[in-house]
Amino acid sequence: MALRGSLFRLLKTQLNHSCQQSRAQSVAVLGAPFSRGQKRRGVEHGPKVIRDAGLIDRLSALDYSVHDFGDLTFPKIDKDEPYMGVRSPRNVGAATKKLSGAVSRAIGAGHTLVMLGGDHSLAMGSVEGHAQQCPDLCVIWVDAHADLNTPMTSPSGNLHGQPVAFMLKELQDKVPDLPGFGWMKPFLTSRDIVYIGLLSVMDLVEVNPILGATPEAIETTASLAVDVIASSLGQTREGAHGALHEIPAVNAEDTEQLRL
Numbered sequence: 169m170a171l172r173g174s175l176f177r178l179l180k181t182q183l184n185h186s187c188q189q190s191r192a193q194s195v196a197v198l199g200a201p202f203s204r205g206q207k208r209r210g211v212e213h214g215p216k217v218i219r220d221a222g223l224i225d226r227l228s229a230l231d232y233s234v235h236d237f238g239d240l241t242f243p244k245i246d247k248d249e250p251y252m253g254v255r256s257p258r259n260v261g262a263a264t265k266k267l268s269g270a271v272s273r274a275i276g277a278g279h280t281l282v283m284l285g286g287d288h289s290l291a292m293g294s295v296e297g298h299a300q301q302c303p304d305l306c307v308i309w310v311d312a313h314a315d316l317n318t319p320m321t322s323p324s325g326n327l328h329g330q331p332v333a334f335m336l337k338e339l340q341d342k343v344p345d346l347p348g349f350g351w352m353k354p355f356l357t358s359r360d361i362v363y364i365g366l367l368s369v370m371d372l373v374e375v376n377p378i379l380g381a382t383p384e385a386i387e388t389t390a391s392l393a394v395d396v397i398a399s400s401l402g403q404t405r406e407g408a409h410g411a412l413h414e415i416p417a418v419n420a421e422d423t424e425q426l427r428l
């Protein structure tokens with residue numbers, strides 16, 4: 169028993185050591201053209217449009233050795249009735265199982281992996297496959313949704329709103345056995361995940377005009393606050409990568425007009 173415990177600890181330490189080694193030189197790209205975790209078709213075209221937009225060249229230009237593993241194929245399972253209100257459980261279960269294996273192999277081979285979806289139900293496969301190789305994995309979930317619904321709480325029955333619930337050990341008792349999901353056991357604790365982007369409230373505090381040395385300094389700070397709020401709510405702008413000679417010449421006092 170003690171020997172088994174030590175062996176397990178040694179294996180875990182070695183796996184984590186290989187997870188922490190620098191993978192930065194080798195990036196694997198894997199497409200997952202799958203959309204049955206929700207109702208709207210279209211996200212299955214994501215991998216193609218992202219590659220067509222130049223992803224591989226851009227990564228290669230950053231001096232990575234890029235290995236494009238192409239797209240996984242997900243044969244449609246025709247007989248896939250909803251189960252407890254959950255749509256397409258067998259298709260999602262089979263797709264995420266396949267993705268998990270592919271991710272685990274790529275990570276095991278030493279690559280950093282970029283998975284192109286596809287809908288967010290795929291995270292069950294990608295995170296699980298990663299965790300197979302890196303048992304102490306932590307997850308940063310950047311999303312407007314927590315995707316933490318269980319089949320019982322889901323308002324939509326869509327599995328793209330539920331992947332985190334299937335990952336968390338704490339929710340094991342709340343997630344029923346779905347057809348197609350026999351392969352997956354929870355592997356993450358809630359301490360191992362942080363969310364960025366759920367943010368229905370934003371505090372912008374301690375802008376103090378009394379501290380501004382000049383009216384311009386006050387204006388600059390206030391307008392920065394407006395920029396931060398607007399950017400958080402979706403404002404984008406092109407920045408200064410257009411032709412610099414198109415920018416009118418300005419004198420020093422006008423520099424502020426050039427805040428790009």
Ligand SMILES: NC(=[NH2+])NCCC[C@H](N)C(=O)O
Pocket residue numbers: 288313315317322323324325326328329330
């Ligand atoms: N990854 C996403 N787009 N998630 C949306 C989830 C929406 C909603 N909370 C649901 O459970 O259906």
